Amino acid sequence: MPQQSARTSEANREAVDHDVIVIGAGFSGINAGIRLREQEITDFIILERADDVGGTWRDNTYPGCACDVPSHLYSYSFEQNPDWSTTYSGSAEIQAYIQRCAEKYGLHEHLRFGVGIASAEFDDERGVWRLRTEGGDFYTARAVVSAVGGLVEPSTPKFAGMDEFSGAIMHTARWNHEVDLHDKKVVIIGTGASGIQVIPSIAPDVAQLTVIQRSAPYVLPKADKALPEAMKATFRRIPFAQTAFRRAILTITEGLVGPAVILDSPLATGMKKLALWNMRSAVKDPVLRDKLTPDYEIGCKRVLFASNYYPALTRDNVTVETEGFDRFTANGVRLADGREIEADVVITATGFKVNIAEPPFPILGQNGEALADKWAGPGGKAYKGVATAGVPNWFFMLGPNTGPGHTSVLIYTEAQARYITEAIRTLLNKDLTAIAVKPKVMRRYHEKLQNRMRYTSWTSGCQSWYLDAHGENHTLFPGLATEYALSMRRFKLGEYEVAR
Numbered sequence: 001m002p003q004q005s006a007r008t009s010e011a012n013r014e015a016v017d018h019d020v021i022v023i024g025a026g027f028s029g030i031n032a033g034i035r036l037r038e039q040e041i042t043d044f045i046i047l048e049r050a051d052d053v054g055g056t057w058r059d060n061t062y063p064g065c066a067c068d069v070p071s072h073l074y075s076y077s078f079e080q081n082p083d084w085s086t087t088y089s090g091s092a093e094i095q096a097y098i099q100r101c102a103e104k105y106g107l108h109e110h111l112r113f114g115v116g117i118a119s120a121e122f123d124d125e126r127g128v129w130r131l132r133t134e135g136g137d138f139y140t141a142r143a144v145v146s147a148v149g150g151l152v153e154p155s156t157p158k159f160a161g162m163d164e165f166s167g168a169i170m171h172t173a174r175w176n177h178e179v180d181l182h183d184k185k186v187v188i189i190g191t192g193a194s195g196i197q198v199i200p201s202i203a204p205d206v207a208q209l210t211v212i213q214r215s216a217p218y219v220l221p222k223a224d225k226a227l228p229e230a231m232k233a234t235f236r237r238i239p240f241a242q243t244a245f246r247r248a249i250l251t252i253t254e255g256l257v258g259p260a261v262i263l264d265s266p267l268a269t270g271m272k273k274l275a276l277w278n279m280r281s282a283v284k285d286p287v288l289r290d291k292l293t294p295d296y297e298i299g300c301k302r303v304l305f306a307s308n309y310y311p312a313l314t315r316d317n318v319t320v321e322t323e324g325f326d327r328f329t330a331n332g333v334r335l336a337d338g339r340e341i342e343a344d345v346v347i348t349a350t351g352f353k354v355n356i357a358e359p360p361f362p363i364l365g366q367n368g369e370a371l372a373d374k375w376a377g378p379g380g381k382a383y384k385g386v387a388t389a390g391v392p393n394w395f396f397m398l399g400p401n402t403g404p405g406h407t408s409v410l411i412y413t414e415a416q417a418r419y420i421t422e423a424i425r426t427l428l429n430k431d432l433t434a435i436a437v438k439p440k441v442m443r444r445y446h447e448k449l450q451n452r453m454r455y456t457s458w459t460s461g462c463q464s465w466y467l468d469a470h471g472e473n474h475t476l477f478p479g480l481a482t483e484y485a486l487s488m489r490r491f492k493l494g495e496y497e498v499a500r
Helices: 010-015 027-038 091-104 195-202 229-237 239-261 266-282 286-292 309-313 409-429 439-453 481-487
Strands: 018-023 044-048 111-113 117-123 128-133 138-146 168-171 185-189 208-212 318-321 325-328 332-335 340-342 345-348 394-396 434-437 496-499
Touching (some): 018 409, 027 044, 027 091, 185 332, 195 208, 195 309, 229 239, 266 286, 266 309, 286 318, 309 318, 394 409, 409 434, 409 481
Parallel strands (some): 018 044, 018 138, 044 111, 185 208, 185 345, 208 318
Antiparallel strands (some): 128 138, 325 332
């Protein structure tokens, strides 16, 4: 095992800032840092453009914000928390958990806040990445781990008339807590994952809430409740009991929910019936029922979880509109049919610019070739989601086709952290200049993935953020999380082109 640093020459020792740079301090970046320290690779820094760790859980503070994966599964397997307060944790509790992990594993000495990356360029001769920050500074490293996340930049709509509106406008991912919603007329645009959490949280407090729905989601019941103190005490006293409980949750999500993404499978049919029952049991008005009934196959768009969403829509002060949004006016919004709705506040619950299959910023790999060009057309190709041909010493966490459709994303990212750390350790120990996945290895892997994708509900015909402009799914993994994790057990240098 090399001491702290292993560089190709004495000249490089003077020129290269670090062995490794991790970009992003969310769940993935913190996981990467923990794994690097565990493997005694200590010459690394974690660059974070914000002022704290946490990623999406730091940024999303809207009312009702919570995870739709059970708390005991949505946490690191090696750092289980016996004190989760509820079945599905809220954003503040998850954020506090990430902060504790960063502190416990000694990452603060590696963290650099307020540093956003604007571009990256690889030096073929020296085998070094040069990163330019948004402030014009530069960092260099032998290897880079891109842990920027897929749900970072809000998809902020630019509707006509926004400048004319006299009220307040805010996106769920950039919630303005200074805006008082009490007894206000509120319009919310969007009924996706954030919308269905905000709506029941604010409906009792506002004077009038108008929900503008583009397409009706499938919503499954969410059995969220406070966890008993006896359970917490047991998990603190007997950690293995919590491990077994976590494994049971994983088994359920893999065995029941996972196969449901297979198009027209019995499980998919059963899940569809459960979602429709969830809606019909709460909504008795046939007109509202019709508005809330999806017109596509379950799973084609993200399936949501909530037990309080449909009851909120039946409140006297809540109205659901499906005519489509036209523009803002001085006093509210106008629908596609010409009706104007008065509003004091408009909330855009329009999701994120999902960049899993797009470079987060300009990245120039071997011979100055841009990653954006490699991923142009049907793009977003990466071997096991972590490595792209022609982009040496650069590793993605939560890269193309590694998003989960049914379980915790941390099953994927923990496997990636192990694999990537082993790859970096090989690079440093063998004193290699560059390692880049072989094009044929990446191509064969991608072709197999896309062939499997044809049999999933994600490609059954509707439009969703899962698909690119060419109709290919470069976002989700078409299989079980445990299958993916097993495939990441070993880094094989023979699958990579090596420069010495």
